[in-house]
Amino acid sequence: MPDPSKSFSTRSDAAYCLKAALVGLLVGALATGFHTGLEFLFAQYAALRAALGTGLLPYAVSAAISALCVTGAFLLVQRVAPEAAGSGIQEIEGAMEDKRPLRPASVLVAKFFGGLLALGSGLVLGREGPTIHMGSMAAEAVSRSRPLSPDDHKGLLAAGAAAGLAAAFNAPLAAILFIVEETRRQFPFGFRTYMAVIIASILSAAVTEELTGIGPPLLVEVSYVPVWSFALLAVLGIFLGGLGVFFNRALITVMDLFLKIPSGLRWLPALAVGAATGILLNAFPDATGGGEDLVHGLIASKYGVLALLLMTVLRFSGVLFSYASGVPGGIFAPMLSIATCAGLAFGVAAVGLLPIEDDFRAACAVAAMGGFFAASVRAPMVGVVLVMELTGAYALIMPVLVTCTTASLTAHHLGGRPIYEELLERTLRLAGEKADAGPDKTPVQLGTRDG
CATH class of the missing domain: 1.10.3080.10 (Clc chloride channel)
Incomplete structure (x- = not known):
């Protein structure tokens, strides 16, 4: 007689892996849109500077445009999702420890459009931070389609983060190892969760490579060294x-x-x-x-x-x-x-x-x-x-x-x-200080999964 519990486990594993695959596809498409938007902004901004010629005018115009863009990005983040500032990796780790909020819709808006403004202005920041955070929030949105166990939920968040890194650098293996090394304290290691990270990373990188046609982005030819x-x-x-x-x-x-x-x-x-x-x-x-x-x-x-x-x-x-x-x-x-x-x-x-x-x-x-x-x-x-x-x-x-x-x-x-x-x-320290400074001294519940 076949074991019914084993059959259920197999179906459950398959459903979970399908969620991970969906996350990988979504993050790959989202990251491609983000990268394409940035490339468009870079090209348009460079063309504008070239058209202004020489002298003080291009300096003044560039200073004004970049200042407005960065300030706009800051205000957008502060009003929509303050947790979207920076790379977001620490926010993902905090969410996996049930200590930081999960607001996928707000973070996706702030991260996508704020990231376009900030990075498009020429700041010394990388596009991988936004794609990692957006990837995890996309996974959070997918996870809400059906209740998951705490470990499966954390595993899918990690899969989304890995997919974001894989898409940013076309580096799926590094993305998988990043979860292993960086989130070793938070990641619930298990067959399903580990497979979810691998599946999401592969598909995200594949979508990005197919849509953008890029290989190793920093290809360097170096011979053997003694x-x-x-x-x-x-x-x-x-x-x-x-x-x-x-x-x-x-x-x-x-x-x-x-x-x-x-x-x-x-x-x-x-x-x-x-x-x-x-x-x-x-x-x-x-x-x-x-x-x-x-x-x-x-x-x-x-x-x-x-x-x-x-x-x-x-x-x-x-x-x-x-x-x-x-x-x-x-x-x-x-x-x-x-x-x-x-x-x-x-x-x-x-x-x-x-x-x-x-x-x-x-x-x-x-x-x-x-x-x-x-x-x-x-x-x-x-x-x-x-x-x-x-x-x-x-x-x-x-x-x-x-x-x-x-x-x-x-x-x-x-x-x-x-x-x-x-x-x-x-x-976490700043969040605690903010909660203590509140009018009613009531600690803020940071681990909630509100919309």
Whole structure:
């Protein structure tokens, strides 16, 4: 006799996997629309700046447009869904711990249109933050079609987040590993939930690739590097470990600094950051934008060490102030561009001082992407796989492993903590303070699933 309970379990697994597939398809389409909108805005904004010619006029117009866009994005987020500010990854982790609200309709509106305004203005933020958060909210909307157990619900939220990352970078394997490493405290590991993450990631990346026709977005051709140079890459990892710890602390510090501004005037940093971005779009365009299109040009260029260090400082500062301004946007892509600048500076210096091939410059850039990510996010395997999928430089898997490992170990010994863990704790602390300051002193129920 067949076991009825087993048959029910099989049907239940199939229904759950179908939900995950639907999430993957929806997120892929949503991310494609978001990316297409951004590309249109980038092209139109660039054409406008070119049409204005030279002189002070393009600076003034760009400063005004970017300032208005960033301020508009800030006000939209504050009025529609304050939790849509930033990347949203910490919000997803908080929701999986039943400590943050789930308002899919509000977040999708604020994240999509606020993200278009903020990223289209040229801020140093990545498109992956909005797609990850929107992906999770799309999964939340799908989960409400039929009641799910708490574990299945959390699994579907994670599947949506993975689908958003897979669509942003066309990197489904890195997206799957991101859930494994980053949400290890919150993710309810099980056959169904793990399969849901895999299915959603594959389908989301497939939809995005089919609709946009892109392959590895940061394709880099690098030949084999000698084994003895691994010692240099380990030294690079040590530097990146310290830089990652400093980045995390600086980001929290700038966010807390902006928080000291009276609540009625907190749109002023957004206005100022937007205006500065508009000026840089004309004066030094490489210091603006998420940096997704910057890596190729940097590796092919012959910038010297000082120019690369200057660009590292500008992009480093840019992402701190852009993220702290309170608009939607991610830090993954800016981190990759910062690491590319820093890694190239190290590689250029090494090639100039040591008997090593010029290809070592590019190898340092690729390895630095993974190392800086590992030091800040503290997910070294995600860093390795993400870089491999983005660049296609699979011959460099050993050098990237060396750099990621030393960077992660250095960050750990320096007392650094994962950036999203710090951001979540900060969010929960501020939410608690806001609840305590309420007129009736009644704690806010953060884990509700309201519309």
